[in-house]
Amino acid sequence: MSMVYDTEHPVPIPPIIWDNMGYWEGINRHELVFQRCKECGTWRHPPRPVCPKCRSFEKEWTPSTGKGAVYSWVTYQESPHPGFKAPYSVVLLEMEEGVRLVSNMVDIKPEEISIGMPVEVVFEDIAEGLTLPKFRKVG
């Protein structure tokens, strides 16, 4: 359980819809997967129905290496929701597959986060039926 969360004030859960169901099914089994176009091989995230490159509807949920780097980040000094305990950081990561993902870091202070920092995925079971992908510094 992360220090970020206040269990007395449940945080909003991500909406799971047809387009992102495969992503969340992967997360629930502790596997990071992204959509990959079956026609041209383009990776895409966030999930969407059509390939932005070739407009194919054919896709598969393909395992990520789980590795990437911090592209940017922001630290909240005041919480926007009573379920989140400030200060906490939201990171934008660029994964090895080239897609970008919004998440949080674990086991690090906000002031220790830097652009280009190599990271790898970990899975945090937040509540019954809700697991989130988080990231930790590599090395």
Ligand SMILES: [Zn+2]
């Ligand atoms: Zn394509």
